[in-house]
Amino acid sequence: xxxxxxxxxxxxxxxxxxxxxxxxxxxxxxxxxxxxxxxxxxxxxxxxxxxxxxxxxxxxxxxxxxxxxxxxxxxxxxxxxxxxxxxxxxxxxxxxxxxxxxxxxxxxxxxxxxxxxxxxxxxxxxxxxxxxxxxxxxxxxxxxxxxxxxxxxxxxxxxxxxxxxxxxxxxxxxxxxxxxxxxxxxxxxxxxxxxxxxxxxxxxxxxxxxxxxxxxxxxxxxxxxxxxxxxxxxxxxxxxxxxxxxxxxxxxxxxxxxxxxxxxxxxxxxxxxxxxxxxxxxxxxxxxxxxxxxxxxxxxxxxxxxxxxxxxxxxxxxxxxxxxxxx
Numbered sequence: 001x002x003x004x005x006x007x008x009x010x011x012x013x014x015x016x017x018x019x020x021x022x023x024x025x026x027x028x029x030x031x032x033x034x035x036x037x038x039x040x041x042x043x044x045x046x047x048x049x050x051x052x053x054x055x056x057x058x059x060x061x062x063x064x065x066x067x068x069x070x071x072x073x074x075x076x077x078x079x080x081x082x083x084x085x086x087x088x089x090x091x092x093x094x095x096x097x098x099x100x101x102x103x104x105x106x107x108x109x110x111x112x113x114x115x116x117x118x119x120x121x122x123x124x125x126x127x128x129x130x131x132x133x134x135x136x137x138x139x140x141x142x143x144x145x146x147x148x149x150x151x152x153x154x155x156x157x158x159x160x161x162x163x164x165x166x167x168x169x170x171x172x173x174x175x176x177x178x179x180x181x182x183x184x185x186x187x188x189x190x191x192x193x194x195x196x197x198x199x200x201x202x203x204x205x206x207x208x209x210x211x212x213x214x215x216x217x218x219x220x221x222x223x224x225x226x227x228x229x230x231x232x233x234x235x236x237x238x239x240x241x242x243x244x245x246x247x248x249x250x251x252x253x254x255x256x257x258x259x260x261x262x263x264x265x266x267x268x269x270x271x272x273x274x275x276x277x278x279x280x281x282x283x284x285x286x287x288x289x290x291x292x293x294x295x296x297x298x299x300x301x302x303x304x305x306x307x308x309x310x311x312x313x314x315x316x317x318x319x320x321x322x323x324x325x326x327x
Contacts, residue, residue, distance in 0.1 A: 074194035155287055211266065
């Protein structure tokens, strides 16, 4: 979970765009190959930023990266059909780890009907790096509808579980996790959302689907910035797993830090047409957390006391041990 500020990201994209002489909005992790109408997308994951080998096995890592990569591609509008894995491994990496890693990749890709089309290996001098190259077709021709004030904001499941699970792993170790297995599983085995996104994007009442990966506060602000709107969210309406509260007490951590700012939940944030939201909410068991408002109202959170306050785009990166204020 590596984050940079919205303004910093925009400035970097503009600099790269000027260097290659294209418009900044055309820079994307997905692109079309014109001859075959095939779309290709890439995701890069770095040790110490996106994963820590002290807390995961090779098999778990392979499963996890394929899942979160496929989720990201689906939310970008791509139905992954093939994946190529490019792995930069430490020189001391054991052969058994590679066997477990690619075993996890193959098992998860097959389950999600993604063909493992190739792999490449090289040696990294300091840390492991994994680049996934997906290819597939667009989920639909009209990829996104315009998000507008009055639209309903909903999420697909509880937030903060992955960040809580990682903290349990770090502070308690794998041998002392009997009470926190559901949280640890949420981190190591995230939910597969590609099929769910495909079904949702076929529905006329779904304006957009955003993957919650950098933390709710960060991703909501990024989404609002992309949509050109504001958002009002009620803290008490955000779904939370009961185990988070117990873990917070045991680790002396405010669980709302995980819920609002912890990342890698791999849940969906959806903007829904209010006239068609009812059946979608019921059929997909979504939870309403707020609504879209005019951009001038900004992004705000109603706290437990009922007060509205700016919901700043902050994210907590447990792997690099820093809190990142992001505007």
